Amino acid sequence: MKRRSILGAAALAALTTAFNPAAAVADDHAFTIALIPGLTTDAFYITMERGARAAADALGVELVFQGAPDFNPVTQVPVLDAVIARAPDAILIAPTDTVQLIEPLRRAHEAGIPVITVDTFIGSGVYQTGAGDADFPLSYIASDNVLGGRIAARALANAIGGEGKVFVSNVNPGISTTDQREEGFKLEMAENFPGVEVLETQFNENDANNAASQLQAVFARNPDLRGVFGANLFSALGSANGVEQAGQTGNIRVVAFDAPTSIVDNIESGLVDVAIAQHPAEIGYFGVVAAFAHLTGQSIPVAIGTGFTIIDAGNVNDPEVARFIYSD
Amino acid sequence: MTSSPQPPAPGSSGSGPSADQIAIAPPADHGAGKLSLLQQIALLRAWLFLAALILGFEIWARADFGGTFLFNPFNVQSIAIFAVVPLLLAAGQTFVIISAGIDLSLGFIMGLAAVVAAHTVNWAGGFMSPPMAVVMGVCAAIAVATIPGLINGLLVARLKVPPFIGTLGMFGVCRGAAFLLANGTTVPVRNSALSAIGNGRFMNVPYIVIIAVVFVLILHYLLSQTRFGQHNYAIGANEQAARRAGIDVKGHLTKLYVLSAVCAGLAGFLYTARFSAGAAQAGEPLLLDSVAAVVIGGASLFGGSGTILGTVAGALVIAVIQYGLVFLNVKPFWQFISVGVVIIISVLIDQAQRNYGGGRQSE
Numbered sequence: 001m002k003r004r005s006i007l008g009a010a011a012l013a014a015l016t017t018a019f020n021p022a023a024a025v026a027d028d029h030a031f032t033i034a035l036i037p038g039l040t041t042d043a044f045y046i047t048m049e050r051g052a053r054a055a056a057d058a059l060g061v062e063l064v065f066q067g068a069p070d071f072n073p074v075t076q077v078p079v080l081d082a083v084i085a086r087a088p089d090a091i092l093i094a095p096t097d098t099v100q101l102i103e104p105l106r107r108a109h110e111a112g113i114p115v116i117t118v119d120t121f122i123g124s125g126v127y128q129t130g131a132g133d134a135d136f137p138l139s140y141i142a143s144d145n146v147l148g149g150r151i152a153a154r155a156l157a158n159a160i161g162g163e164g165k166v167f168v169s170n171v172n173p174g175i176s177t178t179d180q181r182e183e184g185f186k187l188e189m190a191e192n193f194p195g196v197e198v199l200e201t202q203f204n205e206n207d208a209n210n211a212a213s214q215l216q217a218v219f220a221r222n223p224d225l226r227g228v229f230g231a232n233l234f235s236a237l238g239s240a241n242g243v244e245q246a247g248q249t250g251n252i253r254v255v256a257f258d259a260p261t262s263i264v265d266n267i268e269s270g271l272v273d274v275a276i277a278q279h280p281a282e283i284g285y286f287g288v289v290a291a292f293a294h295l296t297g298q299s300i301p302v303a304i305g306t307g308f309t310i311i312d313a314g315n316v317n318d319p320e321v322a323r324f325i326y327s328d
Numbered sequence: 329m330t331s332s333p334q335p336p337a338p339g340s341s342g343s344g345p346s347a348d349q350i351a352i353a354p355p356a357d358h359g360a361g362k363l364s365l366l367q368q369i370a371l372l373r374a375w376l377f378l379a380a381l382i383l384g385f386e387i388w389a390r391a392d393f394g395g396t397f398l399f400n401p402f403n404v405q406s407i408a409i410f411a412v413v414p415l416l417l418a419a420g421q422t423f424v425i426i427s428a429g430i431d432l433s434l435g436f437i438m439g440l441a442a443v444v445a446a447h448t449v450n451w452a453g454g455f456m457s458p459p460m461a462v463v464m465g466v467c468a469a470i471a472v473a474t475i476p477g478l479i480n481g482l483l484v485a486r487l488k489v490p491p492f493i494g495t496l497g498m499f500g501v502c503r504g505a506a507f508l509l510a511n512g513t514t515v516p517v518r519n520s521a522l523s524a525i526g527n528g529r530f531m532n533v534p535y536i537v538i539i540a541v542v543f544v545l546i547l548h549y550l551l552s553q554t555r556f557g558q559h560n561y562a563i564g565a566n567e568q569a570a571r572r573a574g575i576d577v578k579g580h581l582t583k584l585y586v587l588s589a590v591c592a593g594l595a596g597f598l599y600t601a602r603f604s605a606g607a608a609q610a611g612e613p614l615l616l617d618s619v620a621a622v623v624i625g626g627a628s629l630f631g632g633s634g635t636i637l638g639t640v641a642g643a644l645v646i647a648v649i650q651y652g653l654v655f656l657n658v659k660p661f662w663q664f665i666s667v668g669v670v671i672i673i674s675v676l677i678d679q680a681q682r683n684y685g686g687g688r689q690s691e
Binding site for chain 2: 040041042043045046069200201202203205206207208209210212213214216217218219220221233234237238241244245246260261262264265266269326327
């Protein structure tokens with residue numbers, strides 16, 4: 001027992017040294033930046049980590065990547081608390097709820113840890129205004145998801161010649177990013193494509209089997225269905241399969257949001273017409289750069305918008321485009 | 329325990345030691361090979377419910393827009409495809425619930441099997457013909473599923489861990505293992521033979537529906553016509569009595585959890601075949617649906633009663649509600665409410681039957 005307690009003490013000492021930023025700064029002025037994704041089990045955030053790591057390596061920053069296995073404030077907040085307890089120099093986080101993460105993040109802010117949100121936001125997403133209780137994060141770095149939804153709408157409308165019935169296959173209501181994609185999609189259709197009728201949105205709880213069945217049901221009811229917008233991976237994967245099962249490949253067009261390898265395979269096989277790729281690596285890279293800039297006394301913009309790439313059968317094999325496919 | 333639930337076919341397996349037969353012999357006057365009246369009602373109840381539901385949707389569709397719900401072959405086919413994977417999970421769950429247990433790990437065993445199937449088909453496709461790689465994939469999916477199944481069985485049977493807790497532990501283990509193997513993402517597969525199984529048809533019937541029907545019929549035979557099935561009812565109705573009667577309860581329970589895991593393994597393989605991608609979270613939303621299907625199908629969570637055919641009806645009820653409400657343009661959130669109401673009604677009918685039958689489960 002004695003030996004064990006000595007080992008324990010040694011491990012504790014090692015941990016204290018490793019995770020004490022004051023000691024680290026005193027040694028070699030290296031910063032520790034924590035990146036907390038919306039969930040760890042998703043190619044989008046894994047790609048974001050890759051970009052963040054590239055920036056961290058370039059800047060000599062230590063990157064800590066810790067998160068919960070599902071997109072849920074209940075599981076994300078304990079991870080956040082543990083990260084705050086280790087007192088990193090800055091926190092980059094994709095908050096899983098616009099309201100529920102405000103107070104937990106304020107604790108970091110009050111402990112003097114700068115907070116930058118990536119991909120998703122708290123409050124309204126407009127920071128440093130002096131108004132409201134959620135303006136303390138320094139910056140919001142993300143794709144403009146409303147714009148992404150608009151791009152998806154344009155791609156789908158063009159694919160069907162600007163006429164016909166379409167619908168949005170979505171995960172669940174209440175997620176800031178997917179809600180914005182749907183909003184942008186509907187706005188664009190309403191403003192610029194009067195010939196397109198957008199049917200009731202279907203929510204599939206992130207279940208591809210359910211999304212496929214919903215597509216078939218909507219098609220059974222609307223034989224003139226021309227297109228579907230899958231607002232995330234499983235919505236798109238399921239919708240594409242529903243189209244295939246219905247024997248309507250090429251007739252009902254599928255636009256997918258996000259571009260992991262499984263969607264790209266579906267573009268090559270013709271099941272998906274267009275994928276809108278965000279640039280998660282760019283989000284991670286600029287997140288770390290912004291945190292570093294702040295920590296070294298530079299000012300940073302309160303919002304940084306990252307880009308999109310539209311992937312279709314014509315350009316999917318172009319290396320310039322293929323590098324935006326999400327991968328580990 | 330006066331309303332002791334009956335094995336559906338006492339004595340039908342014939343040649344076994346008589347101790348087994350005595351232990352599970354009904355106290356009342358039931359002829360060999362016959363269901364009790366209550367069981368017939370319990371079995372029929374789910375099918376009656378399904379028929380009423382379809383009739384209701386048919387009337388609704390005609391009144392609403394002059395179309396048909398049931399007589400549109402596309403609808404029938406879509407619902408059948410939709411029900412395949414939840415049904416396989418529910419069929420495995422039926423065996424476990426009849427034994428008075430529950431298997432919470434099925435969803436992620438399915439996900440684990442889906443990911444392993446995807447990796448195996450990709451790996452084997454490197455040096456084998458596509459169909460052979462698919463055979464490797466299905467073997468790997470089922471083989472990997474038996475591991476958590478065996479551990480579940482050993483935990484429950486040998487170490488006396490309550491099924492709810494033991495399988496909850498394996499839920500986490502399988503979830504983590506599946507995401508680790510998938511590296512946190514979905515694993516795409518490129519194999520023409522696999523996609524053909526997942527999306528091809530024979531005489532306009534999807535292969536995956538044929539596979540599921542054959543597999544479920546085998547399970548139905550196993551539960552209703554074999555000694556294994558009889559022992560399952562006996563253990564679920566009264567484990568002590570079953571043990572005293574000489575049934576190898578430990579061995580049986582171990583096999584039971586392996587069996588339910590194999591069902592989940594096959595479900596995972598079919599998911600990968602259909603979507604050409606293995607996803608760790610594939611079965612996550614289906615776990616509670618599987619329990620719901622079993623309960624709607626007439627099984628009691630206290631154990632000792634339930635049938636595979638009832639579960640088939642239960643799974644179809646859920647699929648018809650979810651598909652039908654989309655077809656009828658109903659706001660999406662009504663689906664949750666409808667399925668919830670159906671579950672509660674089913675359990676209420678179950679309770680009423682118990683009371684009406686003159687006895688109560690004491691648990």
